Amino acid sequence: MDQRAIGVFDSGMGGLTALRELRRLLSGEDLVYFGDTGRVPYGGRGRETILRYARQDVAFLRSFDLKAVVVACGTVSANALAELTAENPLPLFGVVAPAARAAAEATRNGRIGLIGTAASIRSGAYEREIGAIAPAAEVFAKACPLFVPLVENGRFRVGDRVVELVAEEYLSSLREAGVDTLVLGCTHYPLLAEVVAKTMGPEVALIDTGAACAAAAAGTLAERGLLADRVRGGSRYFVSDSTEDFARLASVFLGGGVDGDVERVEIEKY
Amino acid sequence: MDQRAIGVFDSGMGGLTALRELRRLLSGEDLVYFGDTGRVPYGGRGRETILRYARQDVAFLRSFDLKAVVVACGTVSANALAELTAENPLPLFGVVAPAARAAAEATRNGRIGLIGTAASIRSGAYEREIGAIAPAAEVFAKACPLFVPLVENGRFRVGDRVVELVAEEYLSSLREAGVDTLVLGCTHYPLLAEVVAKTMGPEVALIDTGAACAAAAAGTLAERGLLADRVRGGSRYFVSDSTEDFARLASVFLGGGVDGDVERVEIEKY
Incomplete structure (x- = not known):
């Protein structure tokens, strides 16, 4: 105690x-x-x-x-x-190791998407952690530098055309890569979960790092x-x-x- | 010397x-x-x-x-x-007083638009300065909180759909108010001058505060x-x-x- x-x-x-x-x-x-x-x-x-x-x-x-x-x-x-x-x-x-574990458990096709800030993606930390747990998994990473400024300005809701356009720009390549799991590698991103789900499709599992x-x-x-x-x-x-x-x-x-x-x-x- | x-x-x-x-x-x-x-x-x-x-x-x-x-x-x-x-x-x-003077000199219809950060617009500083020089002028102010994050991320070019959409959101009310002069009340904004000009129309004079x-x-x-x-x-x-x-x-x-x-x-x- x-x-x-x-x-x-x-x-x-x-x-x-x-x-x-x-x-x-x-x-x-x-x-x-x-x-x-x-x-x-x-x-x-x-x-x-x-x-x-x-x-x-x-x-x-x-x-x-x-x-x-x-x-x-x-x-x-x-x-x-x-x-x-x-x-x-x-x-x-x-947040990295728990999110990597959750993603490795959630994926069925071994294709894991990862979004985060520029510094997070540049670090390679999530890939290293996922690679250690699930060496066969493929990670598709995308830096999303505008997401935090948008969220901190209160812009994260479905129907916000700016947020939806930015989400489409960042996420379309991950959707096309066929990921079935997406790590929201920044604790701001759960607020964008609905927008992300709308962009990625309902079948993609979202991992809330926080x-x-x-x-x-x-x-x-x-x-x-x-x-x-x-x-x-x-x-x-x-x-x-x-x-x-x-x-x-x-x-x-x-x-x-x-x-x-x-x-x-x-x-x-x- | x-x-x-x-x-x-x-x-x-x-x-x-x-x-x-x-x-x-x-x-x-x-x-x-x-x-x-x-x-x-x-x-x-x-x-x-x-x-x-x-x-x-x-x-x-x-x-x-x-x-x-x-x-x-x-x-x-x-x-x-x-x-x-x-x-x-x-x-x-x-930058406030010189920009206010330039705007007061540039306007022909006495309708001056003002864009800046949330803190700049909240301060009322530009309006006070313009009011002191040109008491008859009407100032239409609009905070543009996403412009600096966009510019600092290298996003300011004509053809960038996100930037153009944000510009339209921020500027449409100023365009509709019929301003003939627009103070770019932030030294980041000259990089957005082309996008702003495209949104406002070529006849609106842009005041570069820097x-x-x-x-x-x-x-x-x-x-x-x-x-x-x-x-x-x-x-x-x-x-x-x-x-x-x-x-x-x-x-x-x-x-x-x-x-x-x-x-x-x-x-x-x-």
């Missing part, structure tokens, strides 16, 4: 899709979320910048007494998880006897930009109101 | 459109450019964050011995110029006898993200190769 909180972070709002799943699976846990809304998006930046930002994100979260950190950001998970794990003496859970990561973290903490002994945990939210702007959009990601205080933090000081 | 360099900064690449015009007008000046490519875009962030970033940008530039700073960012000019001017004992040139600001800065420095006595000045470039990514896209903004060294700076230390 471990009553300490679990930290969760992302470049912006996307990690809230993982937080939502963590809350559903582990209602007794205290959760501390950090969204780097003052520096989002990460996915178009260079690896060195992503690593520097991720180190600050973890350092801020560790100003709380945590038992684990969920790296609820595809870009950071794909580019910096090894360094963060080596540098921090507590369990860190990224949910896969949350399930993996919950499972590991349970196995190790590290869950809290509490009926209902609390949530705290921290962002690096305006708290009002966060609260407005966060409820969409959380599928309900923001159930805790939102505070601003000067992340560059960490 | 003043041999010191002129500093120029922007959230990212956009300010290069002003730098290009400065170089054309003032070939003898040394120019130091900073693009905050590690934190771009600014235009969707809160005013407090914009001000904090802008203060760091100016503090970095002032680590050089400068005679003036060109705030080649619509978002910073609209939200933080007064504070920056009060805090720094050297001339600062923003060029207007560069002309105003050049005029004021000349009036005050502060130009350098040099045949050909040099340029130095600094960015907060990868230098390779910058060099690749910068040539598009500059309309030619990057004519100087590009170095990386940890802007959060300033």
Whole structure:
């Protein structure tokens, strides 16, 4: 038993899709979320910048007494998880390995599509992980650099012609490649699930990286006897930009109101 | 005569459109450019964050011995110029006043369109400035939050269906309002000039804020006898993200190769 909180972070709002799943699976846990809304998006930046930002994100979260950190950001998970794990003496859970496992289990024809930010796709991390689990699987990867700016601007709904056009541009080659499984390799993308499903067709299984990561973290903490002994945990939210702007959009990601205080933090000081 | 360099900064690449015009007008000046490519875009962030970033940008530039700073960012000019001017004992040139003057001079029917980032439009700065110069003019303002992410991703060309669709969405109401002049209230937007012209029609005058600001800065420095006595000045470039990514896209903004060294700076230390 471990009553300490679990930290969760992302470049912006996307990690809230993982937080939502963590809350559903582990209602007794205290959760501390950090969204780097003052520096989002990460996915178009260079690896060195992503690593520097991720180190600050973890350092801020560790100003709380945590038992684990969920790296609820595809870009950071794909580019910096090894360094963060080596540098921090507590369990860190990224999204790549759980999503790769889920995709390998879901595919029937061995053709797996992968979408993510430019930095995530460039890293090759998902392909390496899928290759280790399912060496016969073929991975068709496509960077989708406009998806995060669209989602962070509240543009992700079916019927939004811009979003649908961008989705068609990014996804048509994957559809034509005949993938039967598509990894949404960024925690922002679950909000685009309906648009993606409409573009890819209903028979393609979509892998939600945030949910896969949350399930993996919950499972590991349970196995190790590290869950809290509490009926209902609390949530705290921290962002690096305006708290009002966060609260407005966060409820969409959380599928309900923001159930805790939102505070601003000067992340560059960490 | 003043041999010191002129500093120029922007959230990212956009300010290069002003730098290009400065170089054309003032070939003898040394120019130091900073693009905050590690934190771009600014235009969707809160005013407090914009001000904090802008203060760091100016503090970095002032680590050089400068005679003036060109705030080649619509978002910073609209939200933080007064504070920056009060805090720094050297001339600062923003884009709002020169663009407002150019628009007031260009309009024939007194109907002026204005596009910019969400933060620029929210500030009301352009309307105040135009109102002071041309009280009878009507301003029709429209925030265009997706334009900067599109341009920073290299998406701005005529024939790009996504860009044209977004432009139609943002600009149709201004076209229908019958504006004869449109302020491109962000230094990224000159790259979209062809798309905007196609959407608005050829008779609408487009005001390039970067060029207007560069002309105003050049005029004021000349009036005050502060130009350098040099045949050909040099340029130095600094960015907060990868230098390779910058060099690749910068040539598009500059309309030619990057004519100087590009170095990386940890802007959060300033």
